[in-house]
Amino acid sequence: MFHYPVDDEVELRLFEMRHADELFALAEENRDHLLRFLPWIEDIHSYIDTRQFIREGLTQFANNDGFQAGIWYCNTLVGCIGYHSIDWANRRSEIGYWLDRGHQGRGIMTRSVRALTDYAFRVYGLNRIILRCAVENARSRAVAERLGFQFEGVLREDLYVNFRYVDHALYGMLAHEWHALNAPAVT
Secondary structure (H helix, E strand, O other): OOEEEOOOOEEEEEOOHHHHHHHHHHHHHOHHHHHOOOHHHHHOOOHHHHHHHHHHHHHHHHOOOOOEEEEEEOOEEEEEEEEEEEEOOOOEEEEEEEEOHHHOOOOHHHHHHHHHHHHHHHOOOOOEEEEEEEOOOHHHHHHHHHOOOEEEEEEEEEEEEOOEEEEEEEEEEEHHHHHHHOOOOOO
16 A cells, blocks of 8 residues: 655555545535635535545556545545556656645645655656646645646636636646756765
């Protein structure tokens, strides 16, 4: 199973069925916050729906097609992050993520996205990572920009969320760019 300590405060853990109740409670607490940008929250109505999400993530992991992990901050589940799928032929993936409203502003998501981006390039050997954020979601866009992702354009009316179409800012990072940005300093 995937378990990735990011630092002394943050770790990423593959979701397992035992996390269903905790994940559903976190999603419910953040429903209004998430509903502004993420369409999947409209389909989560019970613990059964959350268990199905976890089941699909475990299948995805077993098929070597990405995974869905919880973000634990000081041993408390505070969000979700994962690879939507992995296009092995073109060596690319997209990272999706969300964070509990009460834990924003602490660098948790920046550290988590950095960890999964690095993992994608160094362990999976991918060439491209994509981040897609609602144009209006300044916090999510700031994560991409802090990590050096290149803004590649706007996908107009990309998703239908909460009875409206949402434009997405598309950000990309290439392996050689990541390695150049994160090379050890020469002294």
